[in-house]
Amino acid sequence: MRLALHTICLVFLFSSCKTPEARKPINIKSGSFINESINRNKELAAKEEAIIQKIITKDTIHKYITSETGFWYFYTKKDTLSNVTPKFGDKVTFNYNITDLNGNIIYTQKELDTITYHIDKEELFLGLREGLKLMKQGEMVTFFFPSYQAYGYYGDDHKIGANIPLITKVTLNTITKESTTEN
Template identity: 75%
Template sequence: MRTILYLIGLSLLLFSCKTPEARRPVSIKSGSFITESINRNKQLAAKEEARIKKIMDNDTLHDYITSEGGFWYYYNKKDTTSKITPKFGDIVNFNYNVKDLNGNTIYSKEELDTITYYIDKEELFLGLREGLKLMKEGEVVTFLFPSYQAYGYYGDDHKIGTNIPLMSEVTLNKITKESTTEN
């Protein structure tokens, strides 16, 4: 009787141990949708950047600076003495407007009022978030943002539609240092 139990146990052990088989997908999809989407976005970005470069070429009054983040800007009022720029966690107080690239006002400074913003701790569109980090207290800067640096594909659900490049004049009123690192 014991021998039979051992044989049954041994056979269960041998035949129940099987390497797992990978499950195959029901349908195989190629990456064509993603590839097409990437190509469309590259074409859109190139078209917007060409339009912005044309605006910069026609504007001989200002010296445009290309940011590392992929937008362009010039100083309306620049502080050459201070070295303090906002860092993560600092509180900034600023005013700004939003225009399309033709200069038509979408949101005025009065409409948007004065904003108090914790750097990188609150929601703000990408380009403006990065642009504020380049500014010093008292400066006025005009930014040109391609749509992927502004409101992108979704817009703002109000006045800004899909894939709209923007222009914004920002006044940084005050920086309150809250970060643990010194500049």
């Protein structure tokens, strides 16, 4: 009887032992959230760019230029003699204001005061950072930035909300070239 009991236990032991099997997922959604986000952002960018294009089309006074990085601008005051634009590390001083696409003032030039900025070495929103590199000392330029070139999804935590395209009027006061002499 004991032998039979041991035999039955051994049979159960060997028949019940098998390697664990991996469970298969019920739903497979590889990258769907990212793809949906990309599509939403493309739609938002297209919508904002269409609004800006409509403004540009109605404006028969100014000659607009499209930047390589995705914003539009025109010169109020242009320097045709100089070819000096700020490069990486150069110190610039400038004044600007910010409005929405309807012309509503968000920040006045007085509120923002004169800004001293080292090109690409300090924080500044993408569009303005790229726009300054196109300017020469003394020039005045009006930039139209879609939200992805401005403060994007997060806004500025003060007056600029999420996904707000902006217009900025910028005056580049000075350019001080970074010292290239070695000690």
